[in-house]
Amino acid sequence: MTRELMLLRHGKSDWSQQVEDFKRPLKDRGKRGAQRMGVWLLQQRLQPDYVISSPAERAIITAQKTIKAMGGDAQAIKEERRVYAANVDELLQVLAEVPADSKRVMLVGHNPGLELLAEFLEGERIPLPSDGKLIPTATLVLIEMPDDWSDLKAGDGKLLSIVRPSSMDKKFPYPDEHGTEMRDRPAYxxxxxxxxxxxxxxxxxxxxxxxxxxxxxxxxxxxxxxxxxxxxxxxxxxxxxxxxxxxxxxxxxxxxxxxxxxxxxxxxxxxxxxxxxxxxxxxxxxxxxxxxxxxxxxxxxxxxxxxxxxxxxxxxxxxxx
Structure with missing residues (x-):
């Protein structure tokens, strides 16, 4: 197993606005959560080399905020309509089309699809934490994967970690990811x-x-x-x-x-x-x-x-x- 898959659920969305589900925006809390995740990934040297996102407003903005916070190019994000409201089979098809030379892939999407995909790849139910939430908003799931994604089967992956932004500092290091000064927004x-x-x-x-x-x-x-x-x-x-x-x-x-x-x-x-x-x-x-x-x-x-x-x-x- 030499490839990695990162499943990132969109940040906290704003239900106060009367818009259709696809256009529902992120709350400020959701934006900050995505940015904290981006800085953490940079600190851990876990930047993805291929990023796919649902085009729904709350998902694509989460992807952009995360990638920018790690110093990446948000223009390189691939928007994939099938990720929105996807089931496991649809997500597996999306993964099957990922270039084989992409070693660390990030998929930004929605529940319940992401949770179902994580458990499918693990091959069994993943124990829930005390709050009963497997992948809350802006949470990242890191999975070790086989080389070939063309016909993934249940149990082909291995769960490495589940990381929540709530476990991180609410402020951001400055002037870079190793900085000791903490500020309200990412350094850039x-x-x-x-x-x-x-x-x-x-x-x-x-x-x-x-x-x-x-x-x-x-x-x-x-x-x-x-x-x-x-x-x-x-x-x-x-x-x-x-x-x-x-x-x-x-x-x-x-x-x-x-x-x-x-x-x-x-x-x-x-x-x-x-x-x-x-x-x-x-x-x-x-x-x-x-x-x-x-x-x-x-x-x-x-x-x-x-x-x-x-x-x-x-x-x-x-x-x-």
Whole structure:
């Protein structure tokens, strides 16, 4: 037996929202549980080399949060519709299609399917803990597996461990998985990037500003730096999501600033971005925000973050030369 299978149940979901089951979101508690599991896997050097997830909202977000927390690429997650509401036979078929060279596979899904699969592979009923829950939310089951998954039979696996996020520290090590400082969020949350979107029309510089997600004030696109992306790539991703724009992000930042959030200091590198494409309102998923092209002087007045104002001014001076 040289392969491993990790079964991860989705995090705690939010039943307060009146949505269909497939679209039910995670509670904050569910997100943190997934992230704690990701950090634990990184600390144990148990990162998967192949990840499959149900596309249901609560499952795919669990998968993404877990993978990012271990420094992985969430874009590599394979969404598989058959995992949603699957029985054992359907899950076995999904596993049979996993590339044979994948040695450690993570399957993110739902109960009762995951519990039934775990017991099928073990070949017998797995004793329940004192709370009567075999795989509660955001819990990981690690199973030793044979090389060939094409025709798995009952008892082909060997249960190695069942790990719950409730057994872990509620905070996250900083600046990496070995850090002794503990923070409210995973370490990568505290390094962020932003863009100053610009264009030149009739020799005049224009800056795009967007409304904050709750439409309380004007901002520039900004977000957490994705572990698998560079600061520039992360900034471009935020610009596409928050402002519905694409373009060329400069190699070097024009400045940086810090602000307090999640119990510590976040650092933001700010990059100029020449806008080359503006998505239509229909294409732009976050079009509820609103966006506007302004002169640098108007943009300086609009944006709330004081540290951005001199950066906008400096960029305008450079572009006018």
């Amino acid at each position: 949350y505290y390094k962020q990037s932003s863009v100053i979107p610009y264009r030149v029309v009739d020799d005049k510089v224009e800056i795009m500003v967007v409304m904050s997600s709750k439409r309380k004030h004007w901002v520039l696109p900004k977000g957490i730096s994705e572990p698998a992306l560079s600061l520039q790539e992360s900034a471009a991703k935020e610009a596409l999501e928050e402002a519905g724009i694409e373009g060329e992000v400069a190699e070097e930042p024009i400045g940086s600033y810090s602000y307090e959030k999640w119990g510590a200091e976040c650092t933001v590198d700010v990059f100029p971005m020449r806008v080359t494409r503006e998505l239509s309102e229909k294409e732009w998923e976050e079009n509820h925000r609103g966006r506007e092209w302004l002169s640098p002087k108007q943009a300086i007045k609009r944006v709330k973050q004081a540290e951005l104002k001199p950066m906008i001014q400096a960029l305008a001076r450079v572009l006018k030369k």
